[in-house]
Each structure stands twice: as C-alpha cells, then as structure tokens.
Amino acid sequence: MFLTIGLFAPQSKAAPAAAPGGASAPTTPAGPAPQPAVGAPERGHTDRQFASADQRAPLPLDTRPAEARPTSKALALGAAAQPCNVGDFTGRTGSDLVQHITAADIQCINGLFQLTGADARGAFREEQMTTVAYALRDAAGAYPGDDSTSVHQLVLYLRAGYFAQWYHKDDVGTYGTALQTAIRSGLDAFFGSAHVRDVTAGNAPILGEAVTLIDSAQENIRYLSVVKQLLNDYSSATWNPAGMAWAVNPVFTVLFRGHQVTGFDAAVEADPSVLDALSGFVTRNNDQLGGNFGVLVYNGAKELTRFLKDTALQPKVRPLAKELVAQSAPNGRTVYQWAAVADGVGYYDAANCAYYGTCNASDQLKAGVLTVNYTCSPSIKLIAQTLDNTQLGTACSSLTGQDAFFHSVVRDNGPVKDDNNTTIEVVVFHSSLDYQVLAAAIYGIDTNNGGMYLEGDPAKAGNQPRFLCYEAEWARPSFEIWNLNHEYTHYLDGRFDMYGDFNAGMTTPTVWWVEGFAEYISYSYRKVTNDGAIAVAAQHTYKLSDLFDTAYGDQDRVYRWGYLAVRYMLEQHRGDMDAILAKYRAGDWNGARTLLKTTIGTSYDADFDSWLTKCASGACATDGGGTPTQPQLPECAGTDIRKLDANCSRSNIAATTGNYAHFYLLVPAGTKQVKVTTSGGTGNGDLYYSPTSWAYTNASTAHSAGPDNSETLTITNPPAGYVYFSLYAQQGFSGVSVTSEL
The missing domain is CATH 2.60.120.380 (Jelly Rolls)
Structure with missing residues (x-):
C-alpha cells in the first residue's frame, strides 16, 4: 500500500498490497494525485511508504488469467522456470553475451530485474546494453511476429537493464549517447518490421514489452507515432481474442511517463493528434466498460484528461473530456470512464468543473456506487458496493469477533487519552479494480495497494475514521474481503495503543509495531499460518535491534519481518512489550525508543536469531497463542452458509x-x-x-x-x-x- 499524498498523508495507515506497485505520479501541486495508468511500470517508481510484497493475488488492474499475461518485472521475484546462471550474463560480452541471452528461458531473463551490485554492473553497464540494443536492431529486421528468433529475450533484457540502472545507478553506472543511439536503432527496426502489427497471440507479449521499453529508455517523444498507431488500430473484436489488448495497454504508460520527459508536452502541443487518438479510442470502445477489457477504456480517459495540466492544450482537451463525461455516468457500467475524467478535472481544472458536470464528483460517485449501508454494531458501520446479507453477516462476524481477541493480546485498559474515534466506517469495494479506480476518485488517495486506514485526528470532535478495502475477486466463488482484519487492527491499535494521530505515532520509528502487529493479529485471529514470514525467517536477514529501526519502504521488512519481530517480542518478552505499549499509549515516543534501543538494544539479537531457526523449522506454524494450526481447507462453495461439503x-x-x-x-x-x-x-x-x-x-x-x-x-x-x-x-x-x- 502507499502513503497517501497531500490531505490524507498524516492520517493514513495501509495494508499489505495484493500485487506489485505501479509508478509514481509526476511532480504536481499538493493534493491527492491522479492515479497512473494501469500497469504503469518500473521507471520512476518512488520508494513507496506502504508497499508490500505480501502478494497472494493477481495484479489488481490486470484482469487476464495468469497464463495470458506477458512476462514482466512482476514475475522477476519468483524462481526461474529453468536453471539460470547469473554468470552467463555478467561474465560475457559481445556476441557471446547475445548468444546466451537469446538461448535463455524468458523466466531466467525476468530474474535479472533483481540484480544489484557487481552483478548489475556486469550485466547492464552501458557497453553491455549497447551490444544488446544493436542485437535487437539486427534481429528485428527479420522479426517473424513471434519469439522463434528470440526477440522477446532481447527486449526483456534491455528492460531489465534500464530497471536496474534506474534503481541502482551507482552500481550500474551512467547511460549516455552511445546507448541512446543504439536503443533508437533497435526500436526503429522493431517498430518498422513487417510483422510488428500482426494480430496474433505470438506477437502480443513481445509487442507489449517493446512498447514498455519505449518508456524504460525514456524515448516517449520519439515514438508517439507508435502510440497513436496502436490506439487507432485497436479493435476489440480481433485484438482481445488474440491477447493483443495487453499489447496496446502499455501505450498509456508511455503517455503517463511522458509528462516526466523534458519536451514531451511541447511535442504534443506541436502535434496534438494523439489527443484525438485517445478520444477516439475511448469512444469506440465504450462498450468494453463493465467487462474484462474496460480497464483499457479507463486508462484512455485517464491519460487524455491528464493533458489538462498543460494550459496550452486545455482548449483542445476540454471539449474532448466533456464528451467523455456525456458518454458515461457516476454509476453503472460506464462509471470507470466518468470517474477517470472527474478525477483529472478535479486535479487539473477544478475551477471549471461545472463545464464538465463533475462538480462534487466524490458525492456523485458515493451516491452512485456505495449503495449498501449496514450497521454491524454500535461501533462498526459497513458501506459497500454489492455485498448481500449473507456476506454482510460474515464480514460483521469477523470484525466483531476480533475485538475480544485483540484486547486479550494487548491487555489494554481502554482507549488512550483524547481518542474520540468511537465508530469506524468500513468501506468495501467489489473488486481490486473497483478499489483502484473508485476509491481514488472518491477519497482522493493513492490506491495501488491492498487497502488503507484513514485515521484522521482522533482528538477532533466529529472526526470519522474509516478504512477502505475490497473483495478478493480471485478467491471467488468463496467470499473474502482482502486485508479486512489487518485494516481493522489499525483502527483498534490506534484507539487503544497509539496516542494521537498517525503523524504523532511516526515521531520515532514505530513501523515495526504498527504494521507487524496488524499482520500478527490478522493471521493469529484467523488461525492462518504466515507462510511468507516463515520463508523469510529462514534467511536470517535482519537482527531484532535493526528491525526496531524499520521505516516504510522495503516490503518484506515492513510486513513479514515486522510480523516476526512483533511475534517474538509478544511471545518471548511479554514484560518488555507491556512496558513499550505503556509508553506508546501515553505518547511517550522517546521513552519507548529508549526501551527498544538502549534498555533492550542488542541483548536479544542472538536469541532472536535462534528463534528464527526454530520458526523456519516449524515452530511458527501455529497461531499467535501457540496452538498448532491445521491445514487450511478451502471455503465451502455457495452462498448458503448452512451448506457444508466434502473437505x-x-x-x-x-x-x-x-x-x-x-x-x-x-x-x-x-x-x-x-x-x-x-x-x-x-x-x-x-x-x-x-x-x-x-x-x-x-x-x-x-x-x-x-x-x-x-x-x-x-x-x-x-x-x-x-x-x-x-x-x-x-x-x-x-x-x-x-x-x-x-
């Protein structure tokens, strides 16, 4: 999850994401930033403060089945499908390097995205990348429209290099004109080849990766013609069955990122035909809204409206955007299109919202989308898109049942002083995509995450805390609200353990507790084994004393290692944990910090390391109370909760x-x-x-x-x-x- 920008930043805590994050928004005035295009990739990705690798779900905005997705950096974190020797790429040069790239398995190339240090330099220094870019040029001339000549491997290798260099420039070294000349020759050859426009399943993933490479190489201006051609060529009737929809989707990344490239806006001002291509794409494909490919229409509307930020283009963009509003509504099948335009107008042209009909867009969307209101208890209200009575009852039972468990763990004496957050709103969107699109437009937050708790100022009269979450569509027909118990823990923890608002609690490093404890309660209460945490325990990456310094950023460290640190302290050193919580409840952040870093210091590091060994060997395959957990059976099918079935x-x-x-x-x-x-x-x-x-x-x-x-x-x-x-x-x-x- 991501730290919200602007208005919500002081009041938000978030939950582990369901999937890898996207890209950062361009530098903009203060306020909630409009969301990037679906699948916005790696370049420019800031170190998000609430991102997580606790990923048990498909990419939230990519609705294809897994077998239909082209390879991407998102797969790089997994093991390669075949043995893959990094030395094959770091210790070779010239044609020898190219030969090993073209002979490699795609998943092996995917694994190179994670290279750092000497390995990253060996594989991706400018000389290596230049060699591979010219190899792409040579291979692209005879590109047959599939991967029989290993063009896919070459394109993906280049993407991996740009990714590694963006994040680890000191390791890889700088890129200059030599590589720029080479990559332009490679991309020119590829996009000029005879089969690049083939509407086939073989061409789709390679074309999609090549379009993404445009952005990786920051050649967004040079290849605007490719963007326009793909937008104009797309036909849902023929492209979707061939998987080609996901070859056109990266053009929205090229546009989104383009605003960060010097001269991009001026290039569009000189030739604004790309705006007509965007408008035509959305209008022609409006019928795709409400289906698996409606996200493309959303992206098109989003990227058209983003050009409102350029005052020179506003006379051109305004009527096009207004027409997109007229084609849609703040409810029903076309709500994504309406929300996309309303979000952009609110951010870039709010003073003229009446022209578009999008004033009070948040209220219009709430009324049109969040139509289910249900009182779980005097302190919990559920607001949702589509939950039925059975699902509402299930969610409420899970929430209300968690209270007693939470209090039994923290052993509190009631709410902390000055906390008036007596009620919580739980807002449940119908899917991860609904959350990504609609929560962003309604609540003005960054939603490329797994959910978010917005605490507000608990000392302020009338403050309304809420958390935003969504149904796990990948679990259907079983019913699951993603991160429901993690987010609810943030509410309880803020009310009974952490004095003041979110900013107050961040005065000293408390992330290890805030996120680690939310994970601990979520897993323990549900009696689910945290397999991800057990897996990282075996790696012995961190000392306990280092984990007390955790800040938002590294996903495994925040969530999985946070869980391990909290579990260790609660189970092995309860007295110390009680003393720390007493400080947190009083807002004595420095006092708690002294307990952690001076009184405890490094004294438990050796024992924690031994505990990690036991944890990885099976001792952590228990709930938070030490009870061995049983193998988890799937949820019974069907909406009648009285019906049981086999296993x-x-x-x-x-x-x-x-x-x-x-x-x-x-x-x-x-x-x-x-x-x-x-x-x-x-x-x-x-x-x-x-x-x-x-x-x-x-x-x-x-x-x-x-x-x-x-x-x-x-x-x-x-x-x-x-x-x-x-x-x-x-x-x-x-x-x-x-x-x-x-």
Whole structure:
C-alpha cells in the first residue's frame, strides 16, 4: 500500500498490497494525485511508504488469467522456470553475451530485474546494453511476429537493464549517447518490421514489452507515432481474442511517463493528434466498460484528461473530456470512464468543473456506487458496493469477533487519552479494480495497494475514521474481503495503543509495531499460518535491534519481518512489550525508543536469531497463542452458509446466546466417516448432530460440548443423504470456523 499524498498523508495507515506497485505520479501541486495508468511500470517508481510484497493475488488492474499475461518485472521475484546462471550474463560480452541471452528461458531473463551490485554492473553497464540494443536492431529486421528468433529475450533484457540502472545507478553506472543511439536503432527496426502489427497471440507479449521499453529508455517523444498507431488500430473484436489488448495497454504508460520527459508536452502541443487518438479510442470502445477489457477504456480517459495540466492544450482537451463525461455516468457500467475524467478535472481544472458536470464528483460517485449501508454494531458501520446479507453477516462476524481477541493480546485498559474515534466506517469495494479506480476518485488517495486506514485526528470532535478495502475477486466463488482484519487492527491499535494521530505515532520509528502487529493479529485471529514470514525467517536477514529501526519502504521488512519481530517480542518478552505499549499509549515516543534501543538494544539479537531457526523449522506454524494450526481447507462453495461439503470450511460463524447456527451436509452412499470440527472465535458453541432433521440440544444423536469453541464430532458409517449439524450458543459466539471432512 502507499502513503497517501497531500490531505490524507498524516492520517493514513495501509495494508499489505495484493500485487506489485505501479509508478509514481509526476511532480504536481499538493493534493491527492491522479492515479497512473494501469500497469504503469518500473521507471520512476518512488520508494513507496506502504508497499508490500505480501502478494497472494493477481495484479489488481490486470484482469487476464495468469497464463495470458506477458512476462514482466512482476514475475522477476519468483524462481526461474529453468536453471539460470547469473554468470552467463555478467561474465560475457559481445556476441557471446547475445548468444546466451537469446538461448535463455524468458523466466531466467525476468530474474535479472533483481540484480544489484557487481552483478548489475556486469550485466547492464552501458557497453553491455549497447551490444544488446544493436542485437535487437539486427534481429528485428527479420522479426517473424513471434519469439522463434528470440526477440522477446532481447527486449526483456534491455528492460531489465534500464530497471536496474534506474534503481541502482551507482552500481550500474551512467547511460549516455552511445546507448541512446543504439536503443533508437533497435526500436526503429522493431517498430518498422513487417510483422510488428500482426494480430496474433505470438506477437502480443513481445509487442507489449517493446512498447514498455519505449518508456524504460525514456524515448516517449520519439515514438508517439507508435502510440497513436496502436490506439487507432485497436479493435476489440480481433485484438482481445488474440491477447493483443495487453499489447496496446502499455501505450498509456508511455503517455503517463511522458509528462516526466523534458519536451514531451511541447511535442504534443506541436502535434496534438494523439489527443484525438485517445478520444477516439475511448469512444469506440465504450462498450468494453463493465467487462474484462474496460480497464483499457479507463486508462484512455485517464491519460487524455491528464493533458489538462498543460494550459496550452486545455482548449483542445476540454471539449474532448466533456464528451467523455456525456458518454458515461457516476454509476453503472460506464462509471470507470466518468470517474477517470472527474478525477483529472478535479486535479487539473477544478475551477471549471461545472463545464464538465463533475462538480462534487466524490458525492456523485458515493451516491452512485456505495449503495449498501449496514450497521454491524454500535461501533462498526459497513458501506459497500454489492455485498448481500449473507456476506454482510460474515464480514460483521469477523470484525466483531476480533475485538475480544485483540484486547486479550494487548491487555489494554481502554482507549488512550483524547481518542474520540468511537465508530469506524468500513468501506468495501467489489473488486481490486473497483478499489483502484473508485476509491481514488472518491477519497482522493493513492490506491495501488491492498487497502488503507484513514485515521484522521482522533482528538477532533466529529472526526470519522474509516478504512477502505475490497473483495478478493480471485478467491471467488468463496467470499473474502482482502486485508479486512489487518485494516481493522489499525483502527483498534490506534484507539487503544497509539496516542494521537498517525503523524504523532511516526515521531520515532514505530513501523515495526504498527504494521507487524496488524499482520500478527490478522493471521493469529484467523488461525492462518504466515507462510511468507516463515520463508523469510529462514534467511536470517535482519537482527531484532535493526528491525526496531524499520521505516516504510522495503516490503518484506515492513510486513513479514515486522510480523516476526512483533511475534517474538509478544511471545518471548511479554514484560518488555507491556512496558513499550505503556509508553506508546501515553505518547511517550522517546521513552519507548529508549526501551527498544538502549534498555533492550542488542541483548536479544542472538536469541532472536535462534528463534528464527526454530520458526523456519516449524515452530511458527501455529497461531499467535501457540496452538498448532491445521491445514487450511478451502471455503465451502455457495452462498448458503448452512451448506457444508466434502473437505471445506465455513468461516466467521456467529450466534447469540441460546440460539443456533445450523448446517447440513449431503453424504454420498458408501461414505465411511464424516468429521465436523469447530474452532476459533470467541464465546462458547457446542456441536450437535442429527441424521434425520435439524439438530437441537433435545433432538440429536451425538454432541460435543467443551468449554470453548474447539469441538469435534466423528460420525462413522453415516446414512446416505442429508445429515445435520448445529452449533448451539451456550455463550454467544462469533468468528468460529466449521470444517467438514469426508
């Protein structure tokens, strides 16, 4: 997630992102910056303060199935599909280097994006890049429209080099006119080749990477003609089936980034036909809105409206943007287009919003999009796009059940002084794309992240904290709200542990606690093993004393290592943690810092290192209370939460004292055993079974009635057909999981 810009910066905390971040916005006046184009790539990516590599989801704005996506830097963090020797690229030059690049697996080339130090210099210094750029020139002349001549590898290698040099210039060295001349010759040859416009699945990923390379090399001005041609050529009927939609999408990155290149705006002023190409692209493809490729239309509208920042172009852009508003509405299928234009107008031409019809755009979008209002409890209100009653109940049970768990961990004595954040708004968008597009337009935040908590000033009367999140569309048909419990922890932690607002808590380094604790509670409460944290524990990258200095930036350090540091301190040095929390609650940031860096200092470093070894060996495959976690079964399919199935779970079950949560299960003939288990949550639920009808305390043939929610019933040789289980609330319970195994 990303630190918000301008108005929201002091009040925001965010959650682990679902996917790699995009690019930074151009330098602009203060205020919430309009979002970059979908898939805005690596060059110019600032060190985001809330980004995370805790990635368990597809790219939020790339709706293709994984097998349809061209390779990109996003894949570089994974292992190569085939053995890949970095020395093949760092220790060779000239034709020998080119030969090894063209013979390499694409995933191997992808892995080179992460090179640093001497390896980065060996692979990507200017002489190497110049050699590869001329090799691209030579190969592009006979480009057949697919990767049979390894053009893909050459383009991707060049992208990796520019990426490494952008982030690690001291390692790689400077790039000058020699490389510029070479890369222009390579791109000229590629875009001038006979098959570059082939509408085929073989050409699509290579063309997309080459367009992205335009931006990587900062040749945005020189290849504006390529941008226009792709915008004008695109036809959804023929391009989408061939995967070519994702070859045109990078043109929006070239435009977005172009504003950071000296002379770009002047070039568009001299030949503004690219604006007509953008307008025509959006208008022709308006019917794609509401489908998988509607994001292209959003990007087109976004990039057209961005040119409003150039006062010389405003007479040209204004009527085009106004027409796009007229084609759309702040609700329904065309809402992305409307939001894109409204966002740009609000940022660059707000004084003339009446001309476009986008004044009070935030209110218009809220009324049109966030139509579900539901009260979970006196302190929690849910606002959503599309949640049904069952989903609302599930989400509310998860939230309300977390309170008791949170308080049992932090052992607080109530809200910190001067905290008036007695209620929380939970705003749930229907998908990651809805969040990225609509939350940005409604709340003026940077949304290339996994969700965000906006705390505000808790001492101010009438302040309304809220957090923004979204449904995990990749988990469907199961229902999941991404980072729901992480974000809710930020609210509880801010209210009961951290005095003052977000800025106050950042007076000294507290990121290790703020984000690490949100991860710890989220995983522990849900009884889910943090596999990512366990994996990095084996690497022994950081000392505990160093983690106390964590700042927003490195994603693994903030979230996975933050989780490990918090878990270690809570489980191994609870007394120290209680003393630190006492300081946090009083706003004594310097006092807490002294405890961490002087009183504790390095004294626990050796023990922490030993603990990491145990953690990586299995000791951390437990919940936060030390209870071994069971293998996670998938959520049962279907919207009827009473329906169980073979080897699945129903999560976040709740019932008030004296009432029941009922379940039914269809048993296939010949089944030898049915096992139903309940676990987690708060309160006390007893499990009952009936083979013939709904199970009750006075109408059952078996039951399990322990002192908490840990109940198990094993039925041998059950009858074929429907059987019934019920969880009776001996004491009101919530957040319970019910699993069925056949």
